[in-house]
Amino acid sequence: MPNRKTYDVIVVGARCAGSATAMLLARRGHSVLLLDRDTFPSDMEASTHLIWQGxxxxxxxxxxxxxxxxTNCPAMRNVSLDLGGLVLRGQPPPDGTAAEAYAPRRRALDEVLLEAAQEAGVEFHPSSAVRGLVTTSGRASGVSWVDATGSVFEAGAQQVVGADGPNSIVARAVSAAVQDEHPHLQGIIWSYFGNLPVDGLEFFARPGRMVLAWSTNDGQTLVGSCVRYxxxxxxxxxxxxxxxxxxxxxxxxxxxxxxxxxRASRWRTRAxxxxxxxxxxxxxxxVGDAGVTMDPITAAGITNAFRDADLLSDAIHDGLTGSRPLDDVVARFGAERDAVSVPLFEFARxxxxxDPPPQPMIDLFSALPGQQDAIDAYFGVFAQTVPVTRFFAPDNVARIITGANKRASG
Ligand SMILES: Cc1cc2nc3c(=O)[nH]c(=O)nc-3n(C[C@H](O)[C@H](O)[C@H](O)COP(=O)(O)OP(=O)(O)OC[C@H]3O[C@@H](n4cnc5c(N)ncnc54)[C@H](O)[C@@H]3O)c2cc1C
Incomplete structure (x- = not known):
């Protein structure tokens, strides 16, 4: 291939995982090529947009x-969970100064990230569909892609990053091992409404349903329901x-x-x-959904993508600038990702x-009223400001139940 350009890193996919990863690497002085088959700014239909405090x-x-x-996207601090007969209200613990959640339309969020990546020096090519990886001695060493005119291109890199979503071509090209998967368990149905007041994030747990509502850009409110499959x-x-x-x-x-x-738009549906x-x-x-696609019922995917971008860009930077082989340094990313994401993946599943909550969960929910710190900490599991393993640790659950018993007897 004539004029095959080489970069430190090629990132495939330019939304929340890819643009963030590319931006962080370019800010540290690395040459980065970012490719996406879409044009931007553009919406991503399958999203309910929520970014928690984490x-x-x-x-x-x-x-x-x-x-x-x-981008005219309101901040949201209050969370309510109506369990039918019992309503929990609270505010997740902040992450540093980030006390509020936002639900920007993806057109707005992805554009902010992409612009920041380009400002940092990332070379971005839209309408560029990656078709395959280039390998050298069994190691990924570049990608090939086709543009809107059908012309084929190829570029080389020390590191290729797949940020290309659940059907990742990078993952398929390298036959990345599937470590866990589950079939459709639910589907989401949602739409957007004008003049619909909401108090922060509203959730309603009902048999076979989790109904949700929150504000997004331009005075609109998203209303949806996670529906048993x-x-x-x-x-x-x-x-x-x-x-x-x-x-x-x-x-x-x-x-x-x-x-x-x-109603400001048609209803959207997605299993x-x-x-x-x-x-x-x-x-x-x-990174992002290419590596871990979580059922979106906990609205964790964007927050996860940002975490991956931080962890992977740190590892790649260390690998590109240090004395140890790049692959060895990048391998630490998987362990760091999984330490956080495996418990979250299982929680979302x-x-x-x-299903109706099992008895221990009913006991826990029943013990929460009157213990505001514990309610806030439960919401913090979703906000990713309280580790899921810490909240559900037996000693923490026992502390909450004991607290409720003391209140009842005293
Ligand atoms: C119905 C639904 C609702 C959701 N709601 C929320 C929510 O409220 N909050 C939340 O945090 N998460 C939510 N998620 C999850 C969230 O959308 C994803 O976790 C997030 O989009 C992952 O970002 P990403 O950058 O990894 O991948 P994506 O956003 O999927 O972006 C991948 C990019 O890669 C590009 N690409 C793919 N293949 C190629 C190729 N061959 N060549 C070039 N480019 C390519 C695509 O064009 C795309 O731009 C929801 C998911 C669904 C399905």
């Missing part, structure tokens, strides 16, 4: 939170009628607000699943079943 903290550290706020196809056939009826019967306080407001892949191998690594 993700917002990274945007703040990267100097991008003010830009996100400037057995019921999903039927409800998705005529979502407007089905969702309005369900919201009125299952969550009347929200259903009535929906009836009184203006969801989970997949966890090996994080890296010779010359390649996977359990929630996505939308």
């Amino acid at each position: 993700g917002v903290a990274r945007l703040a550290r990267w100097g991008l939170l003010d830009r996100l706020k400037a 057995d019921d999903y196809a039927e409800l998705a056939k005529d979502p407007d009628a089905g969702m309005r009826a369900e919201l009125l019967s299952l969550t009347p306080t929200l259903g009535e607000r929906v009836q009184a407001s203006q 969801t699943q989970g997949l966890r892949r090996q994080a890296s191998g010779p010359g390649w690594a996977l 359990e929630m996505a079943k939308l």
Whole structure:
């Protein structure tokens, strides 16, 4: 291939995982090529947009939170979880100064990240669909892609990063091992409404459903429902009628607000699943959904993508500037990712079943009222400011139950 350019790093996929990774590497002086088959700015349809405090903290550290706020995206601090008969209200513990969550439309978020990457010196090519990897002695050493005119290109790099989502071509090209996966457990149905007031993030747990509502850009409110997979196809056939009826019967306080407001777009539907892949191998690594696609019921994917971008860019930087072989240094990323993401993956899988809570969980929920720190900490599991393993550790659960018993007896 004539004029084959080489870079320190090539990143495939330019949304929340890819642009962030490329930006962080370029800010440390590395040459980075970023490719995406999409054009930008563009929306990503399958998203309910929520970035919890753990993700917002990274945007703040990267100097991008003010830009996100400037997209006219409101901050949200309050969280309520209506369990039917019991309503928990609280605020997740902050991550540093990041006390609030945001739910920017992906067009806005992905553009903020991509602009920051380009400002840092990343070379970005839109409309560039990667077709395969170039390998040298069994090690990934570049990619080939085709542009909108059908012309084929190739470039080389010391490190190839797949940030290309659940169907990652990078992962498929290197046959990344699948470490865990689960089939569809639920599907999400959602739309956007004008003039629909919400108090922060509102969740309603109902049998086979998790209904949700929060604010996004331009004065719109996203209303949706995670629907047990057995019921999903039927409800998705005529979502407007089905969702309005369900919201009125299952969550009347929200259903009535929906009836009184203006739907601003069509209903979207998406069945969801989970997949966890090996994080890296010779010359390649996977970030964001390419590596770990979590069922989105906990709205963790964007926050996870930002965490991966930080961890992987640190590892690649150390590998490119240090004396140890790059692949050895990058291999630490998988262990760091999995220490956090495996418990979250399992937590999301359990929630996505939308089964009635088991007795220990009923006991825990029943013990929470009156213990505000514990309610806030439970919401902190979703915000990724309280580790899931710490909250559900037997001694913490016992402390919460004992606290409730003491209140009852005293
Ligand atoms: C219905 C639904 C709702 C969700 N809601 C939330 C939520 O509220 N909060 C949250 O945190 N997460 C949510 N998620 C998850 C979240 O969308 C993902 O975790 C996140 O988008 C992952 O980002 P990413 O950058 O890894 O991949 P993606 O956002 O999937 O981006 C991948 C990019 O790679 C590009 N690409 C793919 N293949 C190629 C190729 N061959 N060549 C070049 N480019 C390529 C694509 O064009 C795309 O731009 C939701 C997911 C679903 C399905």
